[in-house]
Every structure is written in structure tokens, then in C-alpha cells.
Amino acid sequence: MSGRLQDKVAIITGAASGQGAMETKIFLQEGAKVIATDIQNDLLTKKDAELRKEFGDNLLSITSDVTSEDAWVNIVKQAVDKFGKIDILVNNAGIGTTDKTSGLTDSTVEDWYRYMNTNAMAHFLGMKHVVPYMKKNGQGAIIDISSLASVQGIAGASPYTASKGASRAFTKGAARDLGKYHIRVNSVLPGWIVTPMMQQFTLNKEKLDALIKGIPLGYLGNPEDVAYAVVFLASDEARFINGAELVVDGGQSVRG
Numbered sequence: 001m002s003g004r005l006q007d008k009v010a011i012i013t014g015a016a017s018g019q020g021a022m023e024t025k026i027f028l029q030e031g032a033k034v035i036a037t038d039i040q041n042d043l044l045t046k047k048d049a050e051l052r053k054e055f056g057d058n059l060l061s062i063t064s065d066v067t068s069e070d071a072w073v074n075i076v077k078q079a080v081d082k083f084g085k086i087d088i089l090v091n092n093a094g095i096g097t098t099d100k101t102s103g104l105t106d107s108t109v110e111d112w113y114r115y116m117n118t119n120a121m122a123h124f125l126g127m128k129h130v131v132p133y134m135k136k137n138g139q140g141a142i143i144d145i146s147s148l149a150s151v152q153g154i155a156g157a158s159p160y161t162a163s164k165g166a167s168r169a170f171t172k173g174a175a176r177d178l179g180k181y182h183i184r185v186n187s188v189l190p191g192w193i194v195t196p197m198m199q200q201f202t203l204n205k206e207k208l209d210a211l212i213k214g215i216p217l218g219y220l221g222n223p224e225d226v227a228y229a230v231v232f233l234a235s236d237e238a239r240f241i242n243g244a245e246l247v248v249d250g251g252q253s254v255r256g
């Protein structure tokens, strides 16, 4: 049986944890070949060993930092050397509000650039290096993981919010630039999803209850909920969808 991403070659960043790890697994299940990258070497190596048992050589894991241009040159070279082409890029790696205090007046200029570099500039670097191969291939699909924060903001996390807004706007510009090459660029805007990034909220009952109250479905999302949205946008099922934002938030952003 053929998968929804059969024989497509995908680069997924932030693949050692949370949503990226789930996307890697489901992409492999759907028949893709995956280049899984993350800055956390030990966790990535562990995930690689687990998945390799089932998916063997369809997985290539590369420890790397998305903010390093040299790292992107290496990722793209290894991807093309091993699999011959690149069809999909998932710009998923990110740092969240648990990473460090990230409020407006207590953040430093260094904090600001850390968020902007990891959550937005890295999307530019990924595209810059992957797109030439997608052009050669005659098509491609890029999915940028932004956040519902880019629409609503998160109190106490202004630099994070700004970085996700930059990513969301960059997606739009890139969609306009790349459409003529049959390369589609779309955003996914997750709401509250249970991953290690969210632990400061999910491990605190009071904070968790407050979050759930704002979600019409009455529960937080799981990595699969986002991963299947990404699969859809990456697949040919979404062939006329370009420059869109797919909100995955249980209805949190709906206003009555």
C-alpha cells in the first residue's frame, strides 16, 4: 500500500522531541524518507535507534543547529547525497517560553535575538539552502511551524510572540516568491500542544486548568494533532494550498 508521502524526501528540524519527533515517525509511516535534525545529540541518537528498527535506511539523522548556515549546507548535501532530491522542508525547531524568562522588560537584547534567530531566521536559512534543490526537482512543499501566539500574543512572552509573527509573515512572502516554481509554502499555527516545551504549564494544575478553559474542545492538543496537519500540507492532497495558515488549536482562537 502506498503512503500519503510515498517516496518523498523530507527534512524535519527539531526532530528529537515533541511535534518534530512525531512528524518524523508519521512521515516515515506515510512512506517518506526523512532527514531528521536536532541540536540535542543524545535524544536524536536515541530516537534514531528506535525508528531505524522499523524504517531502516529511510531515516538519516543529523545533529545540527538550525541557526548555523554551515549546518544547513551540510544537511542539504547529505540529504541529496543519500536520497537524490528534497521534496519537503518542515521548519519545526523552536525555543519556547519555558526556555528562559521571556517577558518584555526582563528580556535582554540577546534573548530577543535568540528567539528571532531560532524561531524565524532559521526558517529563512532552511529555505535559502533547500529551495535550489526543490527548483531542480520542479516542485516542493515547505511548512513553517509558527504559533497561535503570532495572532493572539502570549502574555509574558513578547520576544517569542514576535519571532513567531516574523515566521508567519516570512511564509507569506516566500509563498509569493516560490509559487512560480511549484513550491508551496504554508504555516501551521499550533495552539497549546502537550510537549516538553509546555511542561511549565502542564505540570501545574492551576495553569493547566486555566489553559483548558479557553479551548472549546476542552483539552490540549497532542503532537499527532499537529503532525497530521503537517502531513496534509506536505502531501499532494494540498497541491493548491499556498501561503495559508492552518490553525490547530481546538477552537481556542474562535470568538463567539
Ligand SMILES: NC(=O)c1ccc[n+]([C@@H]2O[C@H](COP(=O)([O-])OP(=O)(O)OC[C@H]3O[C@@H](n4cnc5c(N)ncnc54)[C@H](O)[C@@H]3O)[C@@H](O)[C@H]2O)c1
Pocket: 013, 014, 015, 016, 017, 018, 019, 020, 037, 038, 039, 040, 064, 065, 066, 067, 092, 093, 094, 095, 096, 118, 145, 146, 147, 148, 149, 189, 190, 191, 192, 193, 194, 195, 196, 197, 198
Ligand atoms: N507546544 C506548544 O504548545 C506549541 C505551540 C505553538 C507553537 N509551537 C512550536 O512548535 C514547534 C515544536 O515545538 P514542541 O512543542 O515540539 O517543543 P519541543 O521543545 O518538544 O521541541 C523543539 C525541538 O527543537 C529543537 N531545537 C531548539 N533549538 C534548536 C536549534 N537551534 N537547532 C536545532 N534544533 C533546535 C529542540 O532541541 C527540540 O527537540 C516549535 O517551533 C514551537 O515554538 C509549540
